[in-house]
Structure formats: structure tokens, C-alpha cells
Amino acid sequence: MSRSLKSALAAFAFLSLISVSAPAQDKPQATQAHSAKPVNKLNIGREATAEEIAGWDIDIRPDGHGLPVGKGTVKQGEPLYVERCAACHGEFGESAGRWPILSGGNGSLASHDPVKSIGSYWPYASTIIDYIRRAMPFGTSQTLTNDELYAITAYVLFLNDIVTSDDFELSDKNFTTIKLPNEVNFFDDDREVTEKAFWTKAPCMTDCAPGPAQITGRARAIDVTPEGDTAARND
Numbered sequence: 224m225s226r227s228l229k230s231a232l233a234a235f236a237f238l239s240l241i242s243v244s245a246p247a248q249d250k251p252q253a254t255q256a257h258s259a260k261p262v263n264k265l266n267i268g269r270e271a272t273a274e275e276i277a278g279w280d281i282d283i284r285p286d287g288h289g290l291p292v293g294k295g296t297v298k299q300g301e302p303l304y305v306e307r308c309a310a311c312h313g314e315f316g317e318s319a320g321r322w323p324i325l326s327g328g329n330g331s332l333a334s335h336d337p338v339k340s341i342g343s344y345w346p347y348a349s350t351i352i353d354y355i356r357r358a359m360p361f362g363t364s365q366t367l368t369n370d371e372l373y374a375i376t377a378y379v380l381f382l383n384d385i386v387t388s389d390d391f392e393l394s395d396k397n398f399t400t401i402k403l404p405n406e407v408n409f410f411d412d413d414r415e416v417t418e419k420a421f422w423t424k425a426p427c428m429t430d431c432a433p434g435p436a437q438i439t440g441r442a443r444a445i446d447v448t449p450e451g452d453t454a455a456r457n458d
Contacts, residue, residue: 283353285346287399291356294394295374297381301389303371304378307360316340316382326382329404342383346409348401352376 283289305314313319316326328338337344341351356372358364367375377393380386385401386393393401 281353281356283349283356285349287349287395290352290395290398291369291372292395293369293373294392294396295370295372295377296392297374297377297386297389299370300374300376300378300381303375307363308375311361316379325379332405340383341379342385342404344405345403346406348376348380348385348398348403351379352398355379 281289309319311319311322312325313322316324318324324338324340326340326342328340328343331338331343339345345351352372355376356365356367360366373393373395377386377391380393380401381389381391385403
């Protein structure tokens, strides 16, 4: 028998063995297994415990929801701020280098160079304490005790003239009485009501404005904003 014939017979015997070893009744089971809903068990990680979830659920809202129990005075907050915050934010909240400014800028929002500090721009004191609690001090976040948190927040409010006495004590009991100057200028998005008259199913796409298009200003240099009261504005 030639070698090639032996190889052909061996291959035929092997294919026959495969066909015999795979019972016909197994095929529907395989199809059923593929069509069944997959089970989400990847054996990766585990469910978070209630204690772990509580560690992340630390947001503080403007209505006081989420405030931790604690208290601290402006006087207690000053050395804590100097030690843990001033290196970035400046001794008086004026900022150091390019780090965020915390105080100053009152009355500057309508100018060409607005200063968006806590006292000039922010709407709610809860944003201050929430951010400090969650992310500060930089590099060692969530290391402050509740009393230290209130004391530093009280001192930041003092830097912005929100409170005026260094004996003032901030706590979870009186926190919601703190109002920032610019709160009244923040309001809910009302465009669904105030701009509803402008909405149409078939918006205008051609000849929508009367008269020809006009050029109202030209850029003299890239990335340069015109200065001066007579400069054309495209608000």
C-alpha cells in the first residue's frame, strides 16, 4: 500500500471517529446554551459594601442636606488655613501663582476682567465646604476632621467678608443661614419657557434676516481681543 493511500485512509478513519463521537442529541443542547441569556458573572471585583458607599456619598447641598456634624470658628480656622491652604491659595485668598483665587474681585463681574472668587461670584456656601471636604488639602484630601472642615470654611468666609468677626462659629446648626452676595444672580434654566416661542418644527435656513449680510468687525490678529470702549463687540 502506498504512503499516500495510507494517509488518506487514516484521515477518513479520524473523520469517522469525530462523527460517531458527537451524538445527534447534543446539537440542540449546544444551540440552547448559546441562545440562553448570559449570566453576568465575570469574577471581577465585588459589590461595594454599605460602608464603602457611605465613604463616597459625602455631597453637601445648598439646603444643608449632607452636612456633617461639627463646628469651628474663624479664629480656629486661620492657622489651619495658613498651614494647609495658603501655599496655593495665598495667605489672604489672593492665590499663589496660577492656583485658584478665593477672595477679592467684588464688583468686577461686569468688567472686561471679572474675578470669579467665592465672594464675588459663587452662589452657595455649600459649594465651599463640599469641595474642601471632598478634595482639599491638595494631595491629602479627606484628611480634615469635621471641626477642622468647619473652621477652615469659616475662615474662607471671613476672607470674603461674608462673616466679619473672628469669633464667629460655623456649624451644621447655622450653616444654612450663610448667604453669598451673588446668589440672587443664579437661577434655574428657563429657556424651555422663555424661548419656546422661537422654536419651530421647520427652522428657517435661507434669507432669514432682512437685508444683506454685513461685516461688523474684523480680527486684526489671531487670538487678540480688541480693547477699548469703541471696539466692536460680538456678544
